[in-house]
Amino acid sequence: xxxxxxxxxxxxxxxxxxxxxxxxxxxxxxxxDAWIAIKHKFPLLGAYIEVLGPLDEDIHFVVDTDLLKSCSxxxxxxxxxxxxxxxxxxxxxxxxxxxxxxxxxxxxxxILKRLDRDNIYHLLIHGAHCMTDGISxxxxxxxxxxxxxxxxxxxxxxxxxRLALSVPTENVFPIRxxxxxxxxxxxxxxxxxxxxxxxxxxxxxxxxxAYTTFMNQKLAHSCNIVTSYTESxxxxxxxxxxxxxxxxxxxxxxxxxxxxxxxxxxxYAQARAYVGCRPLNIRPYLDQQWYKNGxxxxxxxxIGFFFYKIPFMPLKLNExxxxxxxxxxxxxxxxxxxxxxxxxxxxxxxxxxxxxxxVAARFPGLIQDVKNLGQKMQTPFMREDDVALxxxxxxxxxxxxxxxxxxxxxxxxxxxxxxxxxxxxxTPTIRLLSSAAHLRCRPxxxxxxxxxxxxxxxxxxxxxxxxxxxxxxxxxxxxVKAVALFYLGNEQDMAKL
Numbered sequence: 001x002x003x004x005x006x007x008x009x010x011x012x013x014x015x016x017x018x019x020x021x022x023x024x025x026x027x028x029x030x031x032x033d034a035w036i037a038i039k040h041k042f043p044l045l046g047a048y049i050e051v052l053g054p055l056d057e058d059i060h061f062v063v064d065t066d067l068l069k070s071c072s073x074x075x076x077x078x079x080x081x082x083x084x085x086x087x088x089x090x091x092x093x094x095x096x097x098x099x100x101x102x103x104x105x106x107x108x109x110x111i112l113k114r115l116d117r118d119n120i121y122h123l124l125i126h127g128a129h130c131m132t133d134g135i136s137x138x139x140x141x142x143x144x145x146x147x148x149x150x151x152x153x154x155x156x157x158x159x160x161x162r163l164a165l166s167v168p169t170e171n172v173f174p175i176r177x178x179x180x181x182x183x184x185x186x187x188x189x190x191x192x193x194x195x196x197x198x199x200x201x202x203x204x205x206x207x208x209x210a211y212t213t214f215m216n217q218k219l220a221h222s223c224n225i226v227t228s229y230t231e232s233x234x235x236x237x238x239x240x241x242x243x244x245x246x247x248x249x250x251x252x253x254x255x256x257x258x259x260x261x262x263x264x265x266x267x268y269a270q271a272r273a274y275v276g277c278r279p280l281n282i283r284p285y286l287d288q289q290w291y292k293n294g295x296x297x298x299x300x301x302x303i304g305f306f307f308y309k310i311p312f313m314p315l316k317l318n319e320x321x322x323x324x325x326x327x328x329x330x331x332x333x334x335x336x337x338x339x340x341x342x343x344x345x346x347x348x349x350x351x352x353x354x355x356x357x358x359v360a361a362r363f364p365g366l367i368q369d370v371k372n373l374g375q376k377m378q379t380p381f382m383r384e385d386d387v388a389l390x391x392x393x394x395x396x397x398x399x400x401x402x403x404x405x406x407x408x409x410x411x412x413x414x415x416x417x418x419x420x421x422x423x424x425x426x427t428p429t430i431r432l433l434s435s436a437a438h439l440r441c442r443p444x445x446x447x448x449x450x451x452x453x454x455x456x457x458x459x460x461x462x463x464x465x466x467x468x469x470x471x472x473x474x475x476x477x478x479x480v481k482a483v484a485l486f487y488l489g490n491e492q493d494m495a496k497l
Contacts, residue, residue, distance in 0.1 A: 012438045013137035014091060014124040015415070016084075017145065018117075020431040026148055028078045028111055031123075032071055034147040035109050037154040039068045041143055042299035044131050044166050049103040061131060063163065074100070078111045087112055087122050094126055095222050095440050101128050120433070131301050134437065135281055138414040139297035141435075142421075149419035149429035165290065165298040172287040172295065173356050190357025201307060204275035204400035207260060207446060207476060208267055209468035211389040214381045215444050216373060220464035222441040225474060227459050227481050233489045234457035240488040244336050248450065248457075249407040250343040251488065253278075253310060256448055258330060259479035260402060261313035263472065265323050274310040275399045278406040279303045285356060304359035306349050307399075308342065326486045335487045405448035411435060412453060443467065448480070 019025060039046040044061060046068045052058040081087050090112060094100065100108060112122035125140055132140075147154060175183055229237065241248050257274040264272075282304045283295055295302075318324055330338075352358060415435050418428035439447060439462040447462040461477050 011129050011132065011134070011137065011440070012091065012094060012124050012126040013141055013435070014087075014122060014438060015141055015145075015435045016087075016120060016122045016433040017419075017430050018121075018433055019119045020418075020428050025119075026121075028113070031109075031111050031121075031144075031148065032076050033154070034144055035076055036069065036071065037147055038140060038143045040157045040159065041155075041162060042136075042140055042166075043068060043159065043162050044299050045107050045127075045140065047106060047131065049106065049130075051103070061166075063166075065159065068159075072105065074105060074108065076109045076111065078113070080115050081112045081122070082115045084114075091124065091438060094124070095438055100126065106131055129301070132299060133279070133281075133301050133303050134408065135283065135297055135302070135414070136299040137437070138411075140299055142297075142415055145419045145430055145432065146421060162294075162298075165294045166300050169282060169286060169300075169302050170360055172290045173360075174285075174287055175356070176287075186354055186357050187360070190354045191361045193354065194358050194361035197307075201275060201309060201399045203273045204309075204402055205260065205264055205272040206400050206402050207263060207468050207472055209444070209472070211444065211467060212386045213389065214386045215389075215467060216442075217376050217379075217381065218443055218466065220441045220443045220445065221466045222439060222462060223465045223470065223473075224438060224460055224462050225470075225477060227477055229457045229481070229485075229489065231455050233485065234452060234455060236490065237457060237484060237488045238452075244339065246339045246343045247407075248488075249409070250346065251339045251484075252405070252407045252448075252450060253308060253342055254335065254338045255480055255483045255487070256403060256405070257310050258313055258326070258335075258483050259476055261315060261329070262323050262326075262479050263476050265315045265317065273312050274402050275307065276310070276402050277305055277307050277404050279404070280306050280350065282356065282359060285350070304356075305362065306346060307401075308345055308349075310338065310342070326483055332487060403446045403448050406450075408449065408451040410453075411451045417454070438462075446473070448477075 043063045047061040047063045048067075050060045050062045052060070079090060081090060090110070094110070106128045108126040110122075110124040110126065112124070114120040114122070123141070123144070125137055127137065175186055178186075237248060241251060253274075253276050256276070260274070280303060283291060283297075283302050286295060286302070313329065315329065316324065349355070349358075415432065417432045419430040419432070420428075435453065437449070441447065441462055441464045443464055444467040445462070445464050446468060448459065449462070450457065450459045452458070459477065459480060461473050463473050
């Protein structure tokens with residue numbers, strides 16, 4: 001049987017930390033106790049799923065107070081590792097090996113003690129995406145490090161108050177204070193607008209890959225590669241965006257589109273519109289009292305999605321059939337114009353008077369898709385029926401999503417370097433050495449992320465290597481980096497900015 005948790009993706013968050021204060025040490029038992037403490041702050045970390053009825057129509061997250069007071073078997077795993085390379089091997093097994101999460105266990109904590117470095121630990125929170133998101137992972141890890149670094153007793157939390165924060169996002173839509181008639185009317189209009197938008201979102205492009213009829217019913221093999229800019233390049237990119245009146249998040253899709261167009265041009269020499277999708281943190285748009293009481297960083301799933309469409313990228317091969325230089329495909333003026341259009345498109349989406357209703361309108365279809373996929377995965381198909389789909393023809397009957405992804409901004413604001421955060425000492429107790437997000441991809445998924453850590457911008461791609469080959473992804477990420485540097489990171493213009 002395919003459980004609800006197995007139908008969703010998993011999004012682990014890994015960090016490495018060291019004890020900057022040699023007088024302070026922790027044991028694995030202390031980490032377990034700290035984990036139990038943060039489960040009282042974030043009770044969904046100790047929840048499980050209960051399905052009522054034969055049709056999976058009534059699904060609940062159940063919080064058992066006994067499970068909050070202890071660690072159930074398999075919830076906290078301790079593993080010795082001899083090097084950073086072995087840490088990566090462990091993470092790969094967690095993501096691509098047999099599923100470790102199920103309806104009775106939605107989150108795991110992995111404690112990786114370095115044998116080659118006495119004062120270094122790696123922690124990984126492995127959570128099902130049906131009840132956690134990026135904000136949740138950062139909040140849980142931040143609270144865990146605060147407790148581990150503090151000499152004071154574990155804080156006490158009111159379970160009733162914490163559960164009041166851990167509610168479905170629809171329960172904290174501001175419209176809930178309006179009359180029932182108005183709520184129903186806005187929900188209906190939101191559904192109509194959402195349906196009309198779906199009908200007009202067609203076409204698109206994607207990286208070349210082995211797309212097939214039954215691709216979605218196969219297990220993905222998740223991979224990840226990272227590239228980084230220098231600190232000076234990162235600074236110039238940020239300043240360039242400010243100069244032109246948009247954020248890097250606005251430029252991000254345009255950069256990815258231009259880079260992908262160059263890859264596709266080499267194989268098809270055809271131009272298409274570009275359809276992308278990025279997750280949005282909807283917490284700031286929910287009930288403000290809930291937000292101020294702790295909803296800002298409570299552990300729960302509180303995201304919407306922004307589907308955007310960008311006009312096709314003009315393509316023209318050189319006489320020798322080679323792809324022109326980046327600047328020949330799109331002038332600086334047109335690049336800035338497209339970034340500003342993306343900013344307007346994003347602002348129109350989040351400032352729409354029915355923004356939350358549009359977010360909620362997607363939920364029923366998404367849930368039904370997940371249920372259908374779970375049922376299909378239990379039905380075998382004949383290999384000869386799994387025919388290849390040609391990339392140029394894939395967008396005739398619906399949208400082809402080029403990528404998922406987003407720019408996460410400054411991670412240091414979400415996950416500081418030194419702990420406890422309240423310390424005034426020049427020597428912190430715990431120093432965060434590194435942090436990284438990981439993703440168990442859906443079949444065929446390509447996800448491009450960007451984030452700044454310690455004033456250095458990093459870009460990484462998560463993808464299903466069973467569909468898109470590594471050399472294609474590496475070529476694309478190389479193009480993404482080059483495009484960003486060409487338009488936004490020219491260090492010779494440092495003085496002009």
